[in-house]
Amino acid sequence: MSKRIQVNDLNVFYGKFKAVEGISMTIEPRSVTAFIGPSGCGKSTFLRTLNRMHEVIPGAYVEGEVLVDGDNLYGEGVDPVLVRRQVGMVFQRPNPFPTMSIRDNVLAGVKLNNTRMAKSDADALVEKSLQGANLWNEVKDRLNLPGSGLSGGQQQRLCIARAIAVSPEVILMDEPCSALDPISTLAIEDLIEDLKREYTIVIVTHNMQQASRVSDKTAFFNIAGTGKPGKLIEYADTTKIFSNPDVQATEDYVSGRFG
Amino acid sequence: MTATTAAAASARVNPLTTGQLPAWSPWAILLGSWVLVGGVFALMNTGGDPADFNIAATLFLGTVLFVVLLTVFSSVAENRRRAVDRLVTSLVSSAFVIVLIPLVSLLYTVVVNGLDRFDAEFFSSSMRNIVGEGGGAVHAIWGTLLITLGAAVISVPIGLMTAIYLVEYGRGKLAKAITFLVDVMTGIPSIVAGLFAAAVFVIFFGPGTYMGIAGSVALSVLMIPVVVRSSEEMLRLVPNELREASYALGVPKWLTIMKVVMPTSIAGITTGVTLAISRVIGETAPLVLTAGITASLNTNLFSGPMTTLPVLVFSQYRSPGIDPTEALDRAWAGALTLILIVMALNLVARLVAKIFAPKLGR
Numbered sequence: 001m002s003k004r005i006q007v008n009d010l011n012v013f014y015g016k017f018k019a020v021e022g023i024s025m026t027i028e029p030r031s032v033t034a035f036i037g038p039s040g041c042g043k044s045t046f047l048r049t050l051n052r053m054h055e056v057i058p059g060a061y062v063e064g065e066v067l068v069d070g071d072n073l074y075g076e077g078v079d080p081v082l083v084r085r086q087v088g089m090v091f092q093r094p095n096p097f098p099t100m101s102i103r104d105n106v107l108a109g110v111k112l113n114n115t116r117m118a119k120s121d122a123d124a125l126v127e128k129s130l131q132g133a134n135l136w137n138e139v140k141d142r143l144n145l146p147g148s149g150l151s152g153g154q155q156q157r158l159c160i161a162r163a164i165a166v167s168p169e170v171i172l173m174d175e176p177c178s179a180l181d182p183i184s185t186l187a188i189e190d191l192i193e194d195l196k197r198e199y200t201i202v203i204v205t206h207n208m209q210q211a212s213r214v215s216d217k218t219a220f221f222n223i224a225g226t227g228k229p230g231k232l233i234e235y236a237d238t239t240k241i242f243s244n245p246d247v248q249a250t251e252d253y254v255s256g257r258f259g
Numbered sequence: 260m261t262a263t264t265a266a267a268a269s270a271r272v273n274p275l276t277t278g279q280l281p282a283w284s285p286w287a288i289l290l291g292s293w294v295l296v297g298g299v300f301a302l303m304n305t306g307g308d309p310a311d312f313n314i315a316a317t318l319f320l321g322t323v324l325f326v327v328l329l330t331v332f333s334s335v336a337e338n339r340r341r342a343v344d345r346l347v348t349s350l351v352s353s354a355f356v357i358v359l360i361p362l363v364s365l366l367y368t369v370v371v372n373g374l375d376r377f378d379a380e381f382f383s384s385s386m387r388n389i390v391g392e393g394g395g396a397v398h399a400i401w402g403t404l405l406i407t408l409g410a411a412v413i414s415v416p417i418g419l420m421t422a423i424y425l426v427e428y429g430r431g432k433l434a435k436a437i438t439f440l441v442d443v444m445t446g447i448p449s450i451v452a453g454l455f456a457a458a459v460f461v462i463f464f465g466p467g468t469y470m471g472i473a474g475s476v477a478l479s480v481l482m483i484p485v486v487v488r489s490s491e492e493m494l495r496l497v498p499n500e501l502r503e504a505s506y507a508l509g510v511p512k513w514l515t516i517m518k519v520v521m522p523t524s525i526a527g528i529t530t531g532v533t534l535a536i537s538r539v540i541g542e543t544a545p546l547v548l549t550a551g552i553t554a555s556l557n558t559n560l561f562s563g564p565m566t567t568l569p570v571l572v573f574s575q576y577r578s579p580g581i582d583p584t585e586a587l588d589r590a591w592a593g594a595l596t597l598i599l600i601v602m603a604l605n606l607v608a609r610l611v612a613k614i615f616a617p618k619l620g621r
Contacts, residue, residue, distance in 0.1 A: 051507065053503065053506060053507060056499075056502070056503060056506060058430060081509055081510070081511050082509070083509075084506060084507055084508070084509040085508075085509030086509075088507060088508070089503075089507035091500060091503065091504065091507075093500060095498070095500040095501060095503075095504045096504075097501060097504070097505075097519060097523075098501075098523060099519075099522040099523055108505070108508060108510075109508035109509065109510070111518075112505060112508065112510040112514055112515070112518050112519065113509070113510055113511075113514065114514065159504070162504075162508065163507070163508070166508055166509060
């Protein structure tokens with residue numbers, strides 16, 4: 001199910017502005033990788049290049065390559081739509097579709113693509129995805145109510161259920177807990193722990209405790225100053241990053257000496 | 260001990276409620292001002308005809324006096340902040356009432372004058388062979404509905420697709436040029452639209468051609484920019500997060516637009532389309548040029564002249580036949596019918612908007 005991501009010398013641009021420079025890293029399958037770093041250092045931008053979502057912003061483009069199990073996402077003639085079917089994404093703010101019920105939100109990836117599906121298959125997929133997102137017990141009696149009626153934490157788990165319903169290989173999470181309370185955050189962290197058995201997970205977070213709790217490997221990004229591109233400073237096992245990192249800047253950041 | 264505390268508490272005045280005019284005071288001052296000014300005008304009118312009593316000036320000057328008095332009282336009894344608050348509140352409320360006056364007066368006049376001929380015959384016969392009393396507007400009602408429907412069928416797809424282009428695809432100079440042209444089109448005088456459509460149909464069918472569809476084309480020239488602008492606003496209101504959520508599920512752009520963006524904004528788009536229809540349904544000048552004037556019922560958009568309700572009102576007023584009172588009554592009844600049609604359209608649009616609006620559960 002899950003795939004290895006290899007990034008070779010990646011630069012990301014917004015028009016003339018170089019946002020991220022020279023990133024090379026390998027993300028192992030069935031693992032959780034956390035991106036940490038100060039705001040504006042390009043973590044989210046880099047995350048979005050992993051499923052070509054940054055192209056949604058006008059003028060954004062990429063140099064370098066991103067290989068998912070050896071296939072270059074930025075090769076010639078690659079359809080971003082097919083990329084995004086393999087690499088799912090969960091956003092910072094929960095964004096269930098307001099016009100759809102809870103059930104339809106989970107099935108959105110299927111229904112929006114006009115794929116026909118037998119009702120029994122659809123029911124099974126809804127239950128499996130909601131179980132997978134740890135939400136089934138809370139919503140099983142109100143699947144036909146609008147998804148926007150759920151609490152923030154439930155909405156975020158609904159978005160995760162929606163992402164895993166299309167069975168991607170990789171799940172990208174862009175600060176999935178920043179808008180949530182500690183209890184919902186805990187629920188999502190537990191969920192990440194479960195999901196990692198099947199999926200490759202990459203998570204951007206500002207919460208260093210969260211990074212140390214959920215991730216196997218951690219990447220620290222930093223920026224030299226405003227207007228300069230963000231760079232990958234250090235990428236290693238989470239325990240190493242948080243106990244004895246090689247680079248002084250990493251140690252300063254994780255120990256709270258700046259930022 | 261407890262009893263004394265309770266007594267002390269009730270005797271004590273809450274400092275937060277002191278220094279305020281009582282709630283009824285604005286109304287009392289308003290009434291007092293009217294009575295005062297009315298008294299002055301009555302004195303000035305003594306010995307004259309009571310019908311000469313100047314009620315409009317009484318209400319106007321009385322309201323002005325009320326605004327002044329209320330502000331003065333408030334600044335004396337209360338403080339500056341409350342005085343300014345009361346001044347602005349009374350000005351805003353007066354503006355609201357002033358806006359309502361012409362609207363209510365218009366509705367009242369149309370209903371009173373229109374009801375005379377608002378009968379079964381009005382809705383069952385046309386003006387064919389009628390020069391005196393009797394006759395009806397069935398031909399004009401059909402004409403209005405068909406020509407407006409034709410205009411909507413032409414403008415809604417074009418306008419909506421333009422709006423989708425501008426919001427979802429348009430970048431750079433072409434989009435800017437379209438936006439500019441749409442803005443220019445919004446300001447086109449309706450008679451110019453009529454001349455344009457008439458000229459186009461003259462090219463294809465020769466001079467003197469009157470057709471319902473020519474009227475529809477003229478109206479859609481007026482309607483398209485309104486549809487574009489309102490749909491564009493509504494589409495822009497759809498949060499980008501929803502589009503991104505859809506893209507992240509591997510949904511192509513066109514399906515995202517069809518199934519996420521459009522359903523989310525359909526309520527607002529419906530309202531915009533209805534407003535656009537309401538704007539063109541009352542047009543007269545372009546239709547006289549393109550669809551012509553006829554007294555007979557014609558339900559074929561593609562052949563022969565057609566009359567709409569505004570054109571009927573115009574022609575009844577312009578050439579009343581042998582009995583001007585009858586013609587004027589028909590004109591008023593036509594105006595009333597038109598207002599009712601627009602009102603029904605708006606109700607339907609509200610219903611549609613309510614059915615399609617994104618629901619917030621709980």
